[in-house]
Amino acid sequence: MATKKLLLLSTGGTIASVTSNTGLTPGESGEDLVQTLHNLPYEIDVKDILSLDSSNIQPEEWRLMAEDIYQYRQDYDGIVISHGTDTMAYTAAMLTFMLQNIEIPIVLTGSQVPMSVLLSDAPRNLTLAFTAAAKLQPGIYLAFNGKVMRGCRAVKVRTTDFDAFESVNFPPVAEVTSDGFNIRTRRKSDTKPCQLNTKLDLNVSLIKLFPGFDPQIMLAMAKSGCHGFVIEGYGLGGMTFIRRNVAAVIGQLSRQNIPVVAASQCLYERSDLTKYEVGRQALLEGAISAHDMTSESAITKLMWALGQGMDLGQVKEFFATDVAGEVTLD
Numbered sequence: 001m002a003t004k005k006l007l008l009l010s011t012g013g014t015i016a017s018v019t020s021n022t023g024l025t026p027g028e029s030g031e032d033l034v035q036t037l038h039n040l041p042y043e044i045d046v047k048d049i050l051s052l053d054s055s056n057i058q059p060e061e062w063r064l065m066a067e068d069i070y071q072y073r074q075d076y077d078g079i080v081i082s083h084g085t086d087t088m089a090y091t092a093a094m095l096t097f098m099l100q101n102i103e104i105p106i107v108l109t110g111s112q113v114p115m116s117v118l119l120s121d122a123p124r125n126l127t128l129a130f131t132a133a134a135k136l137q138p139g140i141y142l143a144f145n146g147k148v149m150r151g152c153r154a155v156k157v158r159t160t161d162f163d164a165f166e167s168v169n170f171p172p173v174a175e176v177t178s179d180g181f182n183i184r185t186r187r188k189s190d191t192k193p194c195q196l197n198t199k200l201d202l203n204v205s206l207i208k209l210f211p212g213f214d215p216q217i218m219l220a221m222a223k224s225g226c227h228g229f230v231i232e233g234y235g236l237g238g239m240t241f242i243r244r245n246v247a248a249v250i251g252q253l254s255r256q257n258i259p260v261v262a263a264s265q266c267l268y269e270r271s272d273l274t275k276y277e278v279g280r281q282a283l284l285e286g287a288i289s290a291h292d293m294t295s296e297s298a299i300t301k302l303m304w305a306l307g308q309g310m311d312l313g314q315v316k317e318f319f320a321t322d323v324a325g326e327v328t329l330d
């Protein structure tokens with residue numbers, strides 16, 4: 001079998017960070033990272049495209065990554081992106097929407113400890129990412145601490161522990177066990193060609209409900225240009241309706257063609273607005289269920305949907321569609 005040809009796009013993050021007077025900051029190149037790995041049975045090219053802590057990664061950087069992936073996808077069997085962990089799940093979710101039907105595996109990874117530090121988790125995460133990029137079917141993935149998950153299901157759940165990410169509401173696609181690289185789940189492959197689409201509407205907001213939240217703020221935000229909301233409600237997606245009537249505000253926003261997606265503050269399982277009165281009122285007023293999507297996927301999906309010029313009805317339909325494995329619809 002021919003040796004797989006892989007590309008590393010390095011973007012910074014802790015994995016590439018060095019100590020400075022102003023705190024840990026990216027300073028190592030992709031070549032530095034790859035050189036610390038030994039005996040990888042792949043041909044690896046490297047391009048340094050960014051050198052940022054991922055807290056500084058924003059839609060402009062998502063676009064750059066998506067464009068580079070799109071440009072190089074036919075020259076490589078797989079692409080690895082080294083990236084800070086803080087916003088990696090958002091990047092992974094957004095790339096899922098920007099690069100639908102991608103023809104090769106794209107695997108994001110990073111580390112909790114810089115590559116240059118003894119006992120860092122970087123070498124094994126990067127090795128795992130290259131393995132996943134060589135072996136998995138096409139798609140956008142995140143590889144960390146022995147697990148590879150769908151990018152659109154990943155959530156950062158720990159700030160310092162090596163086990164920083166979890167695959168939420170969907171099992172990891174692959175895991176490292178004593179048998180080696182174990183692929184657990186496969187998805188029906190699409191044969192449609194990949195389309196790069198980086199149009200986004202950034203005028204969106206992600207709100208976490210708390211007792212006492214005044215929903216009038218959402219109307220003020222809409223007035224000053226907010227085009228869509230994701231609200232993390234309680235439990236199955238419940239929203240307050242006495243005194244501070246969130247459901248009624250959702251109705252007002254819906255009548256202005258402004259979508260409100262109802263997600264849950266609970267990390268696991270799903271939002272279901274049909275069960276309780278506090279959910280049904282919101283549903284009747286036009287709330288759109290995020291089902292079992294992560295908030296990272298819900299907000300990036302909304303940015304992308306509005307970027308396509310979708311109206312409220314189309315956004316509703318789009319959220320009832322599984323684009324790339326980000327949602328379970330029953």
Ligand SMILES: NC(=O)C[C@H](N)C(=O)O
Nearest residue numbers: 013014053054084085086
């Ligand atoms: N572990 C990390 O990579 C955290 C770092 N602040 C980043 O996201 O770039």
